[in-house]
Amino acid sequence: xxxxxxxxxxxxxxxxxxxxxxxxxxxxxxxxxxxxxxxxxxxxxxxxxxxxxxxxxxxxxxxxxxxxxxxxxxxxxxxxxxxxxxxxxxxxxxxxxxxxxxxxxxxxxxxxxxxxxxxxxxxxxxxxxxxxxxxxxxxxxxxxxxxxxxxxxxxxxxxxxxxxxxxxxxxxxxxxxxxxxxxxxxxxxxxxxxxxxxxxxxxxxxxxxxxxxxxxxxxxxxxxxxxxxxxxxxxxxxxxxxxxxxxxxxxxxxxxxxxxxxxxxxxxxxxxxxxxxxxxxxxxxxxxxxxxxxxxxxxxxxxxxxx
Amino acid sequence: xxxxxxxxxxxxxxxxxxxxxxxxxxxxxxxxxxxxxxxxxxxxxxxxxxxxxxxxxxxxxxxxxxxxxxxxxxxxxxxxxxxxxxxxxxxxxxxxxxxxxxxxxxxxxxxxxxxxxxxxxxxxxxxxxxxxxxxxxxxxxxxxxxxxxxxxx
Ligand SMILES: [Zn+2]
Numbered sequence: 001x002x003x004x005x006x007x008x009x010x011x012x013x014x015x016x017x018x019x020x021x022x023x024x025x026x027x028x029x030x031x032x033x034x035x036x037x038x039x040x041x042x043x044x045x046x047x048x049x050x051x052x053x054x055x056x057x058x059x060x061x062x063x064x065x066x067x068x069x070x071x072x073x074x075x076x077x078x079x080x081x082x083x084x085x086x087x088x089x090x091x092x093x094x095x096x097x098x099x100x101x102x103x104x105x106x107x108x109x110x111x112x113x114x115x116x117x118x119x120x121x122x123x124x125x126x127x128x129x130x131x132x133x134x135x136x137x138x139x140x141x142x143x144x145x146x147x148x149x150x151x152x153x154x155x156x157x158x159x160x161x162x163x164x165x166x167x168x169x170x171x172x173x174x175x176x177x178x179x180x181x182x183x184x185x186x187x188x189x190x191x192x193x194x195x196x197x198x199x200x201x202x203x204x205x206x207x208x209x210x211x212x213x214x215x216x217x218x219x220x221x222x223x224x225x226x227x228x229x230x231x232x233x234x235x236x237x238x239x240x241x242x243x244x245x246x247x248x249x250x251x252x253x254x255x256x257x258x259x260x261x262x263x264x265x266x267x268x269x270x271x272x273x274x275x276x277x278x279x280x281x282x283x284x285x286x287x288x289x290x291x292x293x294x295x296x297x298x299x300x301x302x303x304x305x306x307x
Numbered sequence: 308x309x310x311x312x313x314x315x316x317x318x319x320x321x322x323x324x325x326x327x328x329x330x331x332x333x334x335x336x337x338x339x340x341x342x343x344x345x346x347x348x349x350x351x352x353x354x355x356x357x358x359x360x361x362x363x364x365x366x367x368x369x370x371x372x373x374x375x376x377x378x379x380x381x382x383x384x385x386x387x388x389x390x391x392x393x394x395x396x397x398x399x400x401x402x403x404x405x406x407x408x409x410x411x412x413x414x415x416x417x418x419x420x421x422x423x424x425x426x427x428x429x430x431x432x433x434x435x436x437x438x439x440x441x442x443x444x445x446x447x448x449x450x451x452x453x454x455x456x457x458x459x460x
Contacts, residue, residue: 107424108418109445110420112426113444
């Protein structure tokens with residue numbers, strides 16, 4: 001594992017397994033009360049070139065909780081981009097005001113470009129359809145916290161597997177830890193074949209399924225649910241029919257077994273019934289809350305506040 | 308008698324043979340030769356190895372760099388390259404597809420930072436067998452198609 005101090009966090013492709021371990025175990029330490037004030041005297045820029053309220057609040061909460069200060073903008077309307085300044089010039093300017101910057105941008109590769117012109121560490125908070133690495137880190141931390149391990153878990157990943165960057169990153173990460181996987185989706189939203197053949201090459205055990213009940217024999221540890229977007233379907237009736245089969249309720253849990261833990265990157269629309277919320281199976285709100293210690297850990301590591 | 312001499316012989320420079328017809332102009336484009344020096348193109352010679360014919364490109368007074376000749380391998384993997392000095396072949400250059408491609412390949416993803424934010428085009432080889440490359444910005448994997456190759460940035 002290379003040192004984290006000064007490092008850019010742009011893509012899961014740049015991360016090794018020991019890197020992921022370091023982030024997860026540091027997040028656990030932060031949550032248990034260690035590393036208080038790890039961002040004391042640090043200023044973090046929070047640059048959201050497209051709105052994402054949840055991610056922004058999670059990052060900003062992380063900065064404040066660790067004793068740092070945060071400035072920035074929440075949507076492009078308030079940025080200098082409107083005045084025609086180039087993206088690179090905006091980054092070159094802001095880099096002189098802060099100790100690290102968090103960037104959300106609708107263009108794929110924007111965070112990578114920013115990291116090349118900035119002299120402080122850049123953290124990618126989502127670049128278009130490409131990467132959103134801190135979502136994967138908090139997913140891993142939540143799994144580790146729940147199961148006490150990351151290795152050899154059985155995980156079902158369900159929903160829009162074709163376009164979902166979250167599920168692609170999670171699949172990649174879980175494959176590093178020897179997970180057995182099942183991909184549950186309607187035929188039109190299956191996991192891309194390039195990813196499946198990649199998994200085969202790596203010797204990962206996986207299968208595909210049409211419904212969560214098809215995986216009932218697996219004794220899944222985790223069912224990771226993602227939203228199926230209406231926009232992916234030309235016909236609203238087709239969407240309705242499909243979405244109906246991908247709704248998790250108490251019956252689904254009964255068929256998957258009481259051991260199963262349900263995760264979701266949120267926001268949820270109606271793919272998980274509210275009756276699931278108060279069961280011990282639901283860990284999606286804990287998962288969302290874990291974004292804060294995970295981002296505290298990451299910011300502490302890249303600014304040198306945590307070794 | 309070498310077929311290449313059907314095109315004017317040159318004393319110093321680079322001769323590129325076995326370019327599949329009609330890609331010689333594409334090679335001129337990706338080498339950025341449009342505005343400099345003298346070059347001669349022969350189009351549509353018969354060829355045993357290239358059933359559609361071959362093109363020949365001669366560039367006077369310029370020795371191409373290896374990074375440039377490797378770029379040619381992207382569209383003409385079987386091209387042969389001779390460096391000519393004082394009227395003689397001084398080097399038969401072996402070409403292979405490059406590990407990195409800078410500038411000449413446009414990312415097909417319209418929402419890529421190279422197309423939207425002025426990032427400099429940069430691809431790295433993903434898989435030699437399928438000739439696929441990964442954009443270092445949007446991280447999409449793409450096949451090499453002549454239409455995605457353009458003049459250097
Ligand atoms: Zn690209």
